[in-house]
Amino acid sequence: MVRTNLKKLSSALMVGGVAVAMASTAIAAGKISGKTERMVRSDYVTSLEGKTIAYVPISLGLPLSDYWHHGIKRSAEAAGMNFVVKDPAWKVDAMTQVISALISENVDYLVVQNPDVQVLAKLLKKAEENGTHVIQLNMASNYRSSGFVGVDxxxxxxxxxxxxxxxxxxxxxxxxxxxxxxxxxxxxxxxxxxxxxxxxxxxxxxxxxxxxxxxxxxxxxxxxxxxxxxxxxxxxxxxxxxxxxxxxxxxxxxxxxxxxxxxxxxxxxxxxxxxxxxxxxxxxxxxxxxxSILQGRDVVNAVQAIAQTGVEPGEKPFALYTPIxxxxxxxxxxxxxxxxxxx
Incomplete structure (x- = not known):
């Protein structure tokens, strides 16, 4: 009985060893989800390289918005993206002006903290119709854009x-x-x-x-x-x-x-x-x-996912809710x- 069990164990180890060897060979060859590792990385880099992410808070100079600034900027630049920030300093008119300018510039990704549910809704819809993905940060509008990152x-x-x-x-x-x-x-x-x-x-x-x-x-x-x-x-x-x-x-x-x-x-x-x-x-x-620093990172994570899937602005809205x-x-x-x- 012991000898039989040892034979079974030996056979199992041989099969396991073959499986590990095959897995190691596959990893060495770089096969991930039907693509080589090089191709996966190439797709990632191509989808983000040279793209611009613009951040428009209600105002800078607050811990909340400054942490977002830090988190988004650091993660965007690490991903090879350009980063732009515009500070309307609590002025709604200035906020609409800078967003309109960013739409005209065909910025790739627009991250916005909404002062209320209605004031920017039409403008954000216009941005997405113009080809810009909009991520609404922590405070949403009545328009449901490509993504929302923030608190439930x-x-x-x-x-x-x-x-x-x-x-x-x-x-x-x-x-x-x-x-x-x-x-x-x-x-x-x-x-x-x-x-x-x-x-x-x-x-x-x-x-x-x-x-x-x-x-x-x-x-x-x-x-x-x-x-x-x-x-x-x-x-x-x-x-x-x-x-x-x-x-x-x-x-x-x-x-x-x-x-x-x-x-x-x-x-x-x-x-x-x-x-x-x-x-x-x-x-x-x-x-x-x-x-909020991690929320900034989540914003860029959302952008990375959008970029690689190739969805159109507003095509498949989603939310990333923040832990409390x-x-x-x-x-x-x-x-x-x-x-x-x-x-």
């Missing part, structure tokens, strides 16, 4: 809402009062984040939304809104908003009111150094973060955040 805002809002319910809802012994600080009312990130947030909050009858105002991404306005809410609701349990940098204002108002031990301050956004600083100092309690990391004031580490990056 509905599930993201739900996730924060569920955490608030756990902290402030039934059985918590707290008031259940929640204040929402919105960003720009017509921005896609704000619209869908708050849809998810409110859906989750509505699932517990002990939760009541006592205030819901827009701060237009402004930390000073968020501060003033929160200060007024606290005067009327000194037993507030939590306040939440879609952008952490804006919510620094809310956190400061909570601290000034001497309620940091009672009111939880929630933010969302890139894991930038000011966010970790705010968590460590108690200005924020929880921040649901995404890595939860950073808590009690557990945050210095290494959880990126240092600021200058351009």
């Amino acid at each position: 805002w509905v599930s993201h809002g739900e996730e924060i809402g569920q955490d608030i319910v756990k902290e402030c809802g039934t059985g918590s012994g707290k008031s259940g009062k929640v204040a929402i600080v919105q960003g720009e009312l017509t921005a896609a990130a704000n619209v869908w984040f708050n849809a998810g947030l409110k859906k989750a909050l509505a699932e517990d009858s002990a939760i009541s939304i006592v205030n819901d105002q827009a701060a237009q991404w402004d930390a000073t306005k968020a501060h003033d809104i929160t200060a007024a809410v606290l005067q009327q609701n000194p037993d507030l349990c939590a306040t939440a908003g879609v952008w952490g940098i804006m919510m620094l204002g809310s956190g400061q108002a909570v601290k000034e009111a001497g309620l940091s031990d009672q009111v939880l301050v929630y933010g969302s956004g890139s894991n930038s150094r000011p966010i970790c600083d705010a968590l460590e100092s108690g200005i924020l309690d929880k921040h649901f973060s995404y890595d 990391m939860i950073h808590d004031a009690k557990t945050v580490k210095t290494t959880d955040c990126h240092d600021l990056i200058g351009n």
Whole structure:
């Protein structure tokens, strides 16, 4: 019996050895998916070499947009592409002008952060009709372009809402009062984040939304809104908003009111150094973060896939959703955040 098993084992090893040898020969010959390795690389290089990717944020000078800039530029240049950035500095008119100019220049790939769902929709559609692939970054428009890279805002809002319910809802012994600080009312990130947030909050009858105002991404306005809410609701349990940098204002108002031990301050956004600083100092309690440098890399990954498949602009739209990391004031580490990056 032992000898028989040894013979079987020997035969198996011989067959396995032949298989490995055949595989090694195939690899040595460079056969991958029916093409040689050289041909695969040649197709890749040809599809990207000399192509231009243009990046148009709402504004540079913010950790979020600067991280995107760094991630896209570094990955695009590594792929052999040309990189262009245009900074409209919060001016929508300037944004439409630079996008129109890029369309006229027949830029190959256009990466855009939309200020709201409608203002650029027709222009982005025109870009794709003109042959330019459009990747919408983190904030989409009503036009569905070649690709979207960013946060799944509905599930993201739900996730924060569920955490608030756990902290402030039934059985918590707290008031259940929640204040929402919105960003720009017509921005896609704000619209869908708050849809998810409110859906989750509505699932517990002990939760009541006592205030819901827009701060237009402004930390000073968020501060003033929160200060007024606290005067009327000194037993507030939590306040939440879609952008952490804006919510620094809310956190400061909570601290000034001497309620940091009672009111939880929630933010969302890139894991930038000011966010970790705010968590460590108690200005924020929880921040649901995404890595914007890696989002920039994902933008270029999306471009590489589009380039090699040869699809027409807008032909097969897709989304690459970003993973979320939860950073808590009690557990945050210095290494959880990126240092600021200058351009």
